[in-house]
Amino acid sequence: MSNPDTEKKYWLDEPKNIDKIFYAVLVVCTLITLPDIFAMFDILYHKHLSFKMEEIPGFYGLYGLVSYVGLVLIAKQLRKFLMRDEDYYD
Amino acid sequence: MIEGLNPGLIFIAAACLVPFIGGLARQALLLALPILGLVQLYMMGMGSWGHYEFLGMQIELTRVDALSRVFGTIFHIAAFIAMIYSLHVKDTMQQFVALIYIGAAIGAVFAGDLITFFAFWELTAVSSVFLIWASRTERAYRAGIRYLVIQVTSGVILVGGIILYYQDTGSVAFGYIGLTGIASGLILLAFGIKCAFPLLHNWVQDAYPEATVTGTVILSVFTTKLAVYALARAFPGTDILIPIGAVMTVFPIFFAVLENDLRRVLAYSLNNQLGFMVIGIGIGTEMAINGTAAHAFAHILYKSLLFMSMGAVLFRTGTVKASELGGLYKSMPYTTVFCIIGAISIAAFPLTGGFVSKSMIQSAAADGGMVIVWLVMLFASAGVMDHSGIKVPFFAFFAHDSGIRVKEAPMNMLIAMGIAAFFCIGIGVYPGALYALLPYAVDYHPYTSGHVITQLQLLLFSVLAFALLLRYKIYPPELRSTNLDFDWFYRKPLKMLAIAIGRLLGKIWSWVGVTGQSAVGAVITVFSDTHGDGKVMARTMSSSVAITIIVAILGVVVVLFYRT
Numbered sequence: 059m060s061n062p063d064t065e066k067k068y069w070l071d072e073p074k075n076i077d078k079i080f081y082a083v084l085v086v087c088t089l090i091t092l093p094d095i096f097a098m099f100d101i102l103y104h105k106h107l108s109f110k111m112e113e114i115p116g117f118y119g120l121y122g123l124v125s126y127v128g129l130v131l132i133a134k135q136l137r138k139f140l141m142r143d144e145d146y147y148d
Numbered sequence: 149m150i151e152g153l154n155p156g157l158i159f160i161a162a163a164c165l166v167p168f169i170g171g172l173a174r175q176a177l178l179l180a181l182p183i184l185g186l187v188q189l190y191m192m193g194m195g196s197w198g199h200y201e202f203l204g205m206q207i208e209l210t211r212v213d214a215l216s217r218v219f220g221t222i223f224h225i226a227a228f229i230a231m232i233y234s235l236h237v238k239d240t241m242q243q244f245v246a247l248i249y250i251g252a253a254i255g256a257v258f259a260g261d262l263i264t265f266f267a268f269w270e271l272t273a274v275s276s277v278f279l280i281w282a283s284r285t286e287r288a289y290r291a292g293i294r295y296l297v298i299q300v301t302s303g304v305i306l307v308g309g310i311i312l313y314y315q316d317t318g319s320v321a322f323g324y325i326g327l328t329g330i331a332s333g334l335i336l337l338a339f340g341i342k343c344a345f346p347l348l349h350n351w352v353q354d355a356y357p358e359a360t361v362t363g364t365v366i367l368s369v370f371t372t373k374l375a376v377y378a379l380a381r382a383f384p385g386t387d388i389l390i391p392i393g394a395v396m397t398v399f400p401i402f403f404a405v406l407e408n409d410l411r412r413v414l415a416y417s418l419n420n421q422l423g424f425m426v427i428g429i430g431i432g433t434e435m436a437i438n439g440t441a442a443h444a445f446a447h448i449l450y451k452s453l454l455f456m457s458m459g460a461v462l463f464r465t466g467t468v469k470a471s472e473l474g475g476l477y478k479s480m481p482y483t484t485v486f487c488i489i490g491a492i493s494i495a496a497f498p499l500t501g502g503f504v505s506k507s508m509i510q511s512a513a514a515d516g517g518m519v520i521v522w523l524v525m526l527f528a529s530a531g532v533m534d535h536s537g538i539k540v541p542f543f544a545f546f547a548h549d550s551g552i553r554v555k556e557a558p559m560n561m562l563i564a565m566g567i568a569a570f571f572c573i574g575i576g577v578y579p580g581a582l583y584a585l586l587p588y589a590v591d592y593h594p595y596t597s598g599h600v601i602t603q604l605q606l607l608l609f610s611v612l613a614f615a616l617l618l619r620y621k622i623y624p625p626e627l628r629s630t631n632l633d634f635d636w637f638y639r640k641p642l643k644m645l646a647i648a649i650g651r652l653l654g655k656i657w658s659w660v661g662v663t664g665q666s667a668v669g670a671v672i673t674v675f676s677d678t679h680g681d682g683k684v685m686a687r688t689m690s691s692s693v694a695i696t697i698i699v700a701i702l703g704v705v706v707v708l709f710y711r712t
């Protein structure tokens with residue numbers, strides 16, 4: 059085992075690099091939404107729809123975002139009812 | 149190759165050799181067995197062997213068809229990976245029961261009749277519990293007992309169902325059964341317990357995280373997927389399985405978000421993945437059954453990869469609690485990479501196994517116009533991205549640096565994880581190999597631009613959601629805790645009820661004892677009042693008085709009899 063204070067600094071240890079990752083995620087998300095914009099004008103990309111709601115531009119992205127945030131927020135509320143001490147059953 | 153030998157029996161027979169050989173010979177045997185089994189499977193080809201008549205029932209020891217072969221194949225591959233992963237283990241008991249368990253699961257997959265199937269089904273239960281007990285802790289012992297009770301209950305229900313089914317149909321063939329009455333209902337319930345249907349599921353989350361580092365990896369592969377195989381064999385197109393599966397995909401993910409023990413997070417995640425397969429079986433079209441088989445195949449690879457990576461963390465650091473971990477990428481970089489490959493596979497990123505398998509079930513639901521199920525699966529897919537795609541690798545290897553510095557995982561573990569990771573990506577890049585194994589001919593192309601783009605949108609916006617929640621400190625912190633699930637009902641109120649009934653019985657018993665004693669005491673008192681020392685019946689009398697009484701009685705008798 060080495061001492062964490064003296065060991066080499068990693069790229070991720072720098073808080074501003076965490077910001078960079080965050081912005082990179084934003085950029086990637088914007089890029090992946092572009093095809094939906096193209097599809098609105100029928101250039102390059104055409105949607106193959108199974109359901110009406112897929113016509114909404116960015117449907118999958120929005121659905122993923124809302125689902126994810128909803129899931130985490132609901133789970134957080136569930137903690138109030140479900141959380142007990144670690145040795146609850148012991 | 150031995151003509152018609154069920155490959156599972158190779159493992160079971162070899163297990164009996166394990167205690168008698170040691171060192172390299174034993175390791176070589178453990179590694180050779182999955183290869184031998186696989187060779188046996190493919191040399192045999194398709195067909196049916198081992199027909200016997202037993203009490204008038206037709207036994208069929210070995211049956212290889214496309215459905216059993218795809219499950220049997222992945223069971224062998226997973227066994228091989230697990231054997232490499234556990235090569236450092238010196239515990240003879242664990243190696244012995246692991247082989248019995250693997251052999252029983254493979255044996256059950258290739259069983260052609262319900263009697264043979266039941267025998268192997270029970271053997272998986274009683275052998276696997278030792279992988280939990282092998283942790284040799286009080287917690288593991290108790291969890292193992294609960295596990296065993298539930299597993300054996302499933303077996304008892306199954307045998308009840310089989311008996312009724314035999315009475316109804318006169319057959320014990322293990323083919324399509326369908327939900328038609330009590331007999332098939334019992335069989336479905338037995339399968340459902342082992343498939344961790346909602347409310348029957350808690351044995352998975354209870355027991356798997358208590359097993360040994362290597363035991364959990366082995367357990368996670370076989371029991372539940374054997375149940376999936378059994379459902380796909382006997383109940384394809386059973387409508388009730390669609391809502392059951394949909395519930396399974398959704399409710400475990402809430403627990404997975406909250407859970408602190410990362411192996412338990414994976415156990416909830418396992419439950420959620422089974423939901424997708426159950427939905428596929430419920431839809432029951434050729435594409436859906438193909439999807440279920442493909443998903444089971446890919447799932448076994450990435451799920452065992454994830455369990456292996458968390459096992460390696462547990463092996464090195466002594467804990468898999470998210471609240472204690474973080475920053476491990478610095479000391480376990482290879483394990484980190486393998487875990488991330490498992491994570492993106494389970495999340496179903498393009499070019500991974502999850503992408504080419506789950507999408508078949510999703511498409512089957514869309515083809516059937518099942519909009520609610522389709523939306524539920526999309527929601528659950530975003531959920532998978534959270535708990536397995538992000539949470540497991542993030543809190544173990546990144547998050548805040550816990551300061552824990554350990555060695556990288558042992559070489560055998562790294563090799564095992566590497567092989568699993570190779571397959572996860574390999575299937576994603578070249579799905580044709582997997583599709584060729586599926587039960588029905590595949591006319592499905594996962595890599596359409598629309599499919600790739602929509603899937604990336606779903607997943608990347610989930611990543612964005614996580615980044616936002618973390619950045620604005622909304623994401624719930626990892627806390628040392630127990631989260632109440634359905635097992636609360638049998639671990640708290642039912643336990644209290646059992647204890648209360650026990651106390652009541654004890655009271656009744658002691659009341660019976662006390663009352664009985666006092667009743668006997670009263671009788672003794674009465675008798676000692678009459679027969680005791682110096683009492684009426686115990687008095688002695690002179691012989692003259694006795695003779696007088698006897699003569700008097702004689703006189704009365706004579707008078708009575710001679711009067712007529």
